[in-house]
Every structure is written in structure tokens, then in C-alpha cells.
Amino acid sequence: MTTPPAPVPSRVLVLNSGSSSVKYQLLDMGDGARLAVGLVERIGERTSRLVHTPGDGGEPRERTEPIADHEAALKAVAEELAADGLGLDSPELAAIGHRVVHGGLKFTAPTVVDDEVLAEIERLVPVAPLHNPANVVGIRTARALRPDLPQVAVFDTAFHTTMPESAARYAIDVETADAHRIRRYGFHGTSHAYVSRETAKLLGKDPAEVNVIVLHLGNGASASAVAGGRCVDTSMGLTPLEGLVMGTRSGDVDPAVTFHLKRVAGMSTDEIDVLLNKKSGLVGLCGDNDMREIRRRIDEGDERARLAFEIYVHRLKKYIGAYYAVLGRVDAVAFTAGVGENAAFVREAAIAGLEELGLVVDGELNAERSSRARIVSPVYARVAVAVVPTDEELEIARQTFDLVSANSLA
Structure with missing residues (x-):
């Protein structure tokens, strides 16, 4: 037997x-x-x-x-x-x-x-x-x-290591930067890798043929410019503080803000760290970091919530425009993570006014709630607007399994 x-x-x-x-x-x-x-x-x-x-x-x-x-x-x-x-x-x-x-x-x-x-x-x-x-x-x-x-x-940082030095380096003294590993690393890399690849699949194309702007919008938020499956720029930097307005993080601020707070307000480095990472962003602007609650407050006429939302969207538009310029040609803008996947009003606001760039959303498609990857732009749109649920665990599992399988065959 x-x-x-x-x-x-x-x-x-x-x-x-x-x-x-x-x-x-x-x-x-x-x-x-x-x-x-x-x-x-x-x-x-x-x-x-x-x-x-x-x-x-x-x-x-x-x-x-x-x-x-x-x-x-x-x-x-x-x-x-x-x-x-x-x-x-x-x-x-x-x-x-x-x-x-x-x-x-x-x-x-x-x-x-x-x-x-x-x-x-x-x-x-x-x-x-x-x-x-x-x-x-x-x-x-x-x-x-x-x-x-x-x-x-x-x-998390691996996907962003393909950024050119022109995107990855800060314009500070090179010796100081190198001695202390100061450069732009980027984060949410497994999500950006997964979503950019799934967006290409949604378009029926090979990832190597597609240029995508990925917007990972959760409590932490980041954007990336992905050219032919390779990251060429991303919004987070040395730490996850840089870039978009987030739930509790400020995103981009003038670096001199920290010096000003130290000299004028007498704040310590640790206090400034807490301010920018935990008491800023949406929660610092209006007291809430839940986009559903912010939307409810806006509907009730709350001006502080409205301003917070407008600042959030303004920063999103700036990064979409900047990464459009970096890529030169864009095939899709993909929204993902908790806010990106579920807040239709955020997607609508972020794309509004970008028609000259070929970007527009279809109101009915955008309002549809679904757990599947989908396109929410009209068929005539030059650039697809997509909603692609992220799956970082699946991406980690795929990369892990591919590596051990390759090693076992070697």
C-alpha cells in the first residue's frame, strides 16, 4: 500500500x-x-x-x-x-x-x-x-x-525604496543626513503595493503598464505616485508625520513651527512631538477624527468641522495635482483604507474641480456601498477613479509565501 x-x-x-x-x-x-x-x-x-x-x-x-x-x-x-x-x-x-x-x-x-x-x-x-x-x-x-x-x-517601507534620490532626499546637509539616516522612507507600503496592483487588474492591464495615484485614507493617511508598479514618490517621510492631514497628525507643516513653539511657547521636544502626532490633524482642528462624525456636524452647520474638512480636502487635492505632475500620465486615482473606501463625500470633494485633469466621479456609482473593488468614474472619463479595498494581511501573506516557496525550490 x-x-x-x-x-x-x-x-x-x-x-x-x-x-x-x-x-x-x-x-x-x-x-x-x-x-x-x-x-x-x-x-x-x-x-x-x-x-x-x-x-x-x-x-x-x-x-x-x-x-x-x-x-x-x-x-x-x-x-x-x-x-x-x-x-x-x-x-x-x-x-x-x-x-x-x-x-x-x-x-x-x-x-x-x-x-x-x-x-x-x-x-x-x-x-x-x-x-x-x-x-x-x-x-x-x-x-x-x-x-x-x-x-x-x-x-512597510520596502515598496517605497524605488523612489529616486530626487524624491527621497531632503535638502539638508548631506553628511548630517547620512550620519543620522535622515531621508524620506514612506510608510503604508504593503497597502500601496496591493492597491496599485489591484487597480491595474481592475483596468484589465499589467501593473507595468499603469500609472496610479494611491490615496490610503484612514486615521493615518498617505499618498503615493506609482509608475509601472514602482513607487516614485510618497507623502510620508522620515516618519509617518509628513504629508496629508490625518486623524491626529498634522501632516506637512513649516519645520520652523517646532522652533517657534520651543522659543515662544516654551514647549519641550516631547510636548511638540505629542502636539503634532496626537493633538493635530482633524482632532486638533475640530475635536473629532471620525469622518462620519465630522460629516454629521457639517450637516448640522458646524463651521469648525466644515473648515477642518476643507483643510483636509485641500491637502488631498494638492497631492493629487503634485503626483499627476510627477507621473506625467495618470491612468487611475485609487482610494483605499477606512475613509477612502467608505466616505463617498470625501472622494467626491477630493476630485471636484479636477475635470481639466480628466478626473470626475459619477455620483451614483460613487454613492454605491460595496466591499468589492470598483470604478466610480463615468465611462468617458480620461482617468479612472477607483475604490479598492486594501488587504495588507493578504499582501504580507503573499510576499511571505512567495519568498519561502522560492527558497524551497532553490
Whole structure:
């Protein structure tokens, strides 16, 4: 009797480790199934919470208990997966893919983590102090739980490393910039990569043939100019503070604002950091960072909310126009993330008045609510306006699986 061949590992566990949370998804890259989705939050607090949902749209399970650290969090995740027959010891698990926010210039592609790679991610902590430490803890913990399994780091910054030096460098002293790694790195790279490729698919074209402006609009927001599948410019810079108006971040400001606040207001560096990152943007302008609430207030005649919205949209238009000039030819403008996918009035306002650039939205198509990728511009429009739901976890899983599959064949 012939022994049946062992199943080829096709599952990827995606981990996104924050300072006090772990988001995770288990995906089967063979058939595209999402086998589990979950979140552990308030790690280290007395009332930690784990919400685990098996399959696509299964019945969620919730645990509320003290979870001391990321090691305990991942062990709890492993228990929930095992309860569904999807344990970390499964021979069908091919790899664990980790979202890592900052990869600097060294990491331009997904990378199998070894001690040297982990040390380099740690060396980048000074330019990503809020994110990279948590990413490192998540990788270390997963390696300890499954030391035999490939751990792959997928970097938010990697997609933007194709920017030319003219877009990536700041106009400051070169020696100082190089000594302290000061340049424009960009973020949300997995989202921009995924959405630009899916937009090309929506147009029925190869990504290499398409120029796209991607607008990732969530609480954090960024824009990118993508030429033939390669990023040539993006709005976030050394940190995720630069660029568009965001939920709590200022986006672009005159750098001298910081000197002024220090000299005139007597604010410390830390206080200015908090101001620009947590007390600015929409919340600083009108007290709300929820676009639905801002829309409600505008409808009720709230002028402060209206002005905040107008500032938000003005910045969006500036970046659309700037990236149109950078690309020279634009095939599509793609909206994604929480606001970009769901706020039809934001899309309408951002595109209004850009008819001379070939941009226009169809009111009926734009108002339609859907979870699918779609075009919301009329058929006669020279440039497509698209709504493309992002899927960063799927992008991380794809990049992870492609890398380990290529390595296994090498």
C-alpha cells in the first residue's frame, strides 16, 4: 500500500505586533481561504482581551483575562487556533509573516529573519521608536514558539525604496543626513503595493503598464505616485508625520513651527512631538477624527468641522495635482483604507474641480456601498477613479509565501 504524499505547506500566519496588541490572520495560499482572524489588545493590563474569529465570517470567540506580555499573547493565539484544528504545530503551516514598519534602506524586499536581520531591525528603532520595538518582540516570540519555521519580515517601507534620490532626499546637509539616516522612507507600503496592483487588474492591464495615484485614507493617511508598479514618490517621510492631514497628525507643516513653539511657547521636544502626532490633524482642528462624525456636524452647520474638512480636502487635492505632475500620465486615482473606501463625500470633494485633469466621479456609482473593488468614474472619463479595498494581511501573506516557496525550490 502506497503512503499518500504529505500535504505541501500552504498556510501563512500573519502577525502585526503593536506595543500592546497583536493582530493576526491565518491564510491558506493554496485556495485563498482566510482560516482565522483575531486581535489581542491591552497586553500587559489587567483586562486584556482576545477576539478570535474562525474562517470568513465565523462566530467570534472572546476571552477577557490578564495577558502579561507578547509571549503570553501568542500562546493564547496558538490555543485559539488549535481549538479550530489550526494549531501552530500543523505541518500545513509554511511560514509566519511579520509586519515590520521600518526597514530603512537595507531591506527592500521581504526577508527571512535570522539573528543578523533581527539586529538590524533593532538598529532602526531610533527612526521608528513606536513601532519597531513591538515588531521585534513579536518576531522573537514567534521564533521561540516555532524555531523550525521560517519567519519572514515584510517591511512597510520596502515598496517605497524605488523612489529616486530626487524624491527621497531632503535638502539638508548631506553628511548630517547620512550620519543620522535622515531621508524620506514612506510608510503604508504593503497597502500601496496591493492597491496599485489591484487597480491595474481592475483596468484589465499589467501593473507595468499603469500609472496610479494611491490615496490610503484612514486615521493615518498617505499618498503615493506609482509608475509601472514602482513607487516614485510618497507623502510620508522620515516618519509617518509628513504629508496629508490625518486623524491626529498634522501632516506637512513649516519645520520652523517646532522652533517657534520651543522659543515662544516654551514647549519641550516631547510636548511638540505629542502636539503634532496626537493633538493635530482633524482632532486638533475640530475635536473629532471620525469622518462620519465630522460629516454629521457639517450637516448640522458646524463651521469648525466644515473648515477642518476643507483643510483636509485641500491637502488631498494638492497631492493629487503634485503626483499627476510627477507621473506625467495618470491612468487611475485609487482610494483605499477606512475613509477612502467608505466616505463617498470625501472622494467626491477630493476630485471636484479636477475635470481639466480628466478626473470626475459619477455620483451614483460613487454613492454605491460595496466591499468589492470598483470604478466610480463615468465611462468617458480620461482617468479612472477607483475604490479598492486594501488587504495588507493578504499582501504580507503573499510576499511571505512567495519568498519561502522560492527558497524551497532553490
